[in-house]
Amino acid sequence: MANRLIKYFFIGLLLFPFAFLLLLSLGRGWAYPDVLPQHWTVENWRFIWGIQAGLGRSALLSLSISLGIAGPVTLASFVVSKFIAYDRHRRRWLVLAYLPYVFAPVILAACLQGFFLRAELSGKVWGVMVAQLFITFPYGVIFFSGFWNEHMLAMEQLVATLGGTVRQAYARVLIPIARGALMTCFFQVFLISWFEYGLTTLIGVGKVQTLTLKVFQYVTEANIFYAALASCLLVMPPVVLLWLNKKYVFSRVG
Amino acid sequence: MVVKSRSQAAHQRLCISERALGHNVTFHPATCDVLTFDVSTCDVQTFRAMKPHYAKYLALGLFLALAVLPLLAGLGYVLAYSLGLVGFRSAGLTLVHWEAVLGSTFFWRTLAFSAYVAVMTIGLAVGAALWMVVTRPQAFLQGSLSLFIYFPLSIPAIVMAFFVFQMLSGGGLLSRIGYQLGLMEGLEQFPGLVNDTWGIGIITAHFLMAAPFFVILFANLYDNEKLAALVQLARTLGANPRQAAWRVAAPVLLQRAFAAIVLYGLFVMGAYEAPLLLGSQSQQMVSVLTIQKLQRFNLADIPQAYVISVAYAVLVLTLAVWLLGRGKRGDAR
Structure with missing residues (x-):
C-alpha cells in the first residue's frame, strides 16, 4: 500500500508541471498571496488565432521548420551514417559528430553569425533552418551509427550477391528494416528543432518568431498566462507523441 | 555456398x-x-x-560540410576576429582583446560558476537517479512509471525555466503556499531562489530535466547489463541488500554511463535558456555572457565575445578528451 502511494505521488510529481502550466494558461489575475488565479477562462486559448498575438502563426512556423528539418535530416543521416559506420575511421568520425553538442549550440551560432550575415541568411526562416541543420544532422548520424552493424552488412551483401542493386537494397531491405529507427530519429530531430531557442534567436535575430521565442517574449513581458499558453503549445506535440507510443519517440535504436 | x-x-x-x-x-x-x-x-x-567509392566520398563530404566545416569555419573566423585580423574596426594582429578577457576576474568567475552549476546539477541528478534505480529497478522498467518517467523529457529548457520561476520566485507558488500556511508574512520574506548568486534556480531547472533522463538511462543499463542476476549473486554470496545495490550495481551503472554523464555535464555547462531566465547579472554562465557581449551596442565587446567563445571551446574540448579518455582507461582496467 505504501509502495503504491509512493508510486502515485511520484507520478503526480512528474505530471505536476503539465497541470500547473495548463491551469495557468486558463487563468486570469493571480494576485499575491492567492494560490490559484482569481478567474478562469478559455479566452487565452482563443487568443492563439488572434491577429495581434500571432501565436497560431508561430506554432505553424515552428511546425514547418521542424518538419522541414526532420524529414531531410533523417534520410540524409541514415545514408551518411552507413558510410561512417563501415569506415575504418568510424570512431574518429563519430567524435567529430559530437562536437556541436559539446560546444553548445548557442556558442556555435555566435561563431557562425558573421557568415550568416554575409550570406544574407540572418533573420530569415531559411537561415534558421540551415543553422539547425548543423546540430540536427550530426545527431542523426550519431543516432543511426548503432543501426549499421555486421547483421545489416550481411543483409546488404546478400542482396548484392543475389543480383540486387544498391537502390533495391535500400528500398526493399534496409528501409523496411529501419522503419522503427527512422520514425524514432524523425521524432527526435523534430523535437530538437521544435525546442531550439538560442541558435534560433541568434540566427533569426528575433525576426523568426518560433514558439520558444514567444515563450521568452511573454516571460519578459511578465505575461505569465500567455507564456503558460505558449508553453502548453510547445509541450503538446511531444506529449501526444509520447502518449501514442513512447517507443517511437524516445526509445533508442536496438 | x-x-x-x-x-x-x-x-x-x-x-x-x-x-x-x-x-x-x-x-x-x-x-x-x-x-x-x-x-x-x-x-x-x-x-x-x-562499394562504389563516389557514393562514400559524397556521403563523407556531406558529413564534413554539415557537421565539421561549420564548426571549423566558425572557430577560425572568431579566432581571427578576436586577434583583430578580420571584422569591423580590425587594426591588424593584436592580443589586446585576449588580454582584456583573460585578465578579467569576471571571465574566470563565469567559467567557475558554469562548472559549478554543471557539477552540482550532474551530481544531484546522477545521485538521485542512481538511488531510485538501484533501490527500485523494476519500477522504471515496467508499469505506469516506465511511461510517465519519460514525460519530463518533453519539456524544453525554456519552459522548464519558466515553470521553475513560477515555483521558486518571490511571487511564485511556493511563496504563496508558505504565506497561506502562515510560515511568512509577505513575499519579501521568501528566500531568493531564482536570479540568485548561487544559481539555485538554474540548478533546479536542470536537475528536473536531467534526473528523469538518468533514471531512464540507468534503468535501461540495469536491464541490458543483467544487473538483477549480478545483485542476486552478490546476495547469495552474503551481501546485504544495501551492499548489493551500492557496491555491485551502482559502480557498474556509473562506469557504463560515464560518457553520457560527462557529455551531459558539458551540455549543462554551455546551457543558455535556463541561465538566461533564472540567472543573475552578477553571476553569469558562459553562454549568457558570450551572447550578452555579442548583442551589446558597444562594438568593442564583440571581439571579447569571440575570445570567450574560443577559450570556452578549447576548455570543453580539452575537458571532454581528458574525461572521456580517463573513462576509457577505466573501462580497459
Whole structure:
C-alpha cells in the first residue's frame, strides 16, 4: 500500500508541471498571496488565432521548420551514417559528430553569425533552418551509427550477391528494416528543432518568431498566462507523441 | 555456398572485386559475365571494396560540410576576429582583446560558476537517479512509471525555466503556499531562489530535466547489463541488500554511463535558456555572457565575445578528451 502511494505521488510529481502550466494558461489575475488565479477562462486559448498575438502563426512556423528539418535530416543521416559506420575511421568520425553538442549550440551560432550575415541568411526562416541543420544532422548520424552493424552488412551483401542493386537494397531491405529507427530519429530531430531557442534567436535575430521565442517574449513581458499558453503549445506535440507510443519517440535504436 | 549471379551491375562489381582481391569468382572469358561466385570467400573487406567509392566520398563530404566545416569555419573566423585580423574596426594582429578577457576576474568567475552549476546539477541528478534505480529497478522498467518517467523529457529548457520561476520566485507558488500556511508574512520574506548568486534556480531547472533522463538511462543499463542476476549473486554470496545495490550495481551503472554523464555535464555547462531566465547579472554562465557581449551596442565587446567563445571551446574540448579518455582507461582496467 505504501509502495503504491509512493508510486502515485511520484507520478503526480512528474505530471505536476503539465497541470500547473495548463491551469495557468486558463487563468486570469493571480494576485499575491492567492494560490490559484482569481478567474478562469478559455479566452487565452482563443487568443492563439488572434491577429495581434500571432501565436497560431508561430506554432505553424515552428511546425514547418521542424518538419522541414526532420524529414531531410533523417534520410540524409541514415545514408551518411552507413558510410561512417563501415569506415575504418568510424570512431574518429563519430567524435567529430559530437562536437556541436559539446560546444553548445548557442556558442556555435555566435561563431557562425558573421557568415550568416554575409550570406544574407540572418533573420530569415531559411537561415534558421540551415543553422539547425548543423546540430540536427550530426545527431542523426550519431543516432543511426548503432543501426549499421555486421547483421545489416550481411543483409546488404546478400542482396548484392543475389543480383540486387544498391537502390533495391535500400528500398526493399534496409528501409523496411529501419522503419522503427527512422520514425524514432524523425521524432527526435523534430523535437530538437521544435525546442531550439538560442541558435534560433541568434540566427533569426528575433525576426523568426518560433514558439520558444514567444515563450521568452511573454516571460519578459511578465505575461505569465500567455507564456503558460505558449508553453502548453510547445509541450503538446511531444506529449501526444509520447502518449501514442513512447517507443517511437524516445526509445533508442536496438 | 555457390550462387549464380544474374544482374549486369552485380556481374561488374564481382568482376572488379575478383580482379582486385583474387576471390573465388568464375566468369565468362569473352564477356566477363560472372558464372559463379563463392560467397564464403566474400568477407567484409571484399564487400567494402565492391562499394562504389563516389557514393562514400559524397556521403563523407556531406558529413564534413554539415557537421565539421561549420564548426571549423566558425572557430577560425572568431579566432581571427578576436586577434583583430578580420571584422569591423580590425587594426591588424593584436592580443589586446585576449588580454582584456583573460585578465578579467569576471571571465574566470563565469567559467567557475558554469562548472559549478554543471557539477552540482550532474551530481544531484546522477545521485538521485542512481538511488531510485538501484533501490527500485523494476519500477522504471515496467508499469505506469516506465511511461510517465519519460514525460519530463518533453519539456524544453525554456519552459522548464519558466515553470521553475513560477515555483521558486518571490511571487511564485511556493511563496504563496508558505504565506497561506502562515510560515511568512509577505513575499519579501521568501528566500531568493531564482536570479540568485548561487544559481539555485538554474540548478533546479536542470536537475528536473536531467534526473528523469538518468533514471531512464540507468534503468535501461540495469536491464541490458543483467544487473538483477549480478545483485542476486552478490546476495547469495552474503551481501546485504544495501551492499548489493551500492557496491555491485551502482559502480557498474556509473562506469557504463560515464560518457553520457560527462557529455551531459558539458551540455549543462554551455546551457543558455535556463541561465538566461533564472540567472543573475552578477553571476553569469558562459553562454549568457558570450551572447550578452555579442548583442551589446558597444562594438568593442564583440571581439571579447569571440575570445570567450574560443577559450570556452578549447576548455570543453580539452575537458571532454581528458574525461572521456580517463573513462576509457577505466573501462580497459
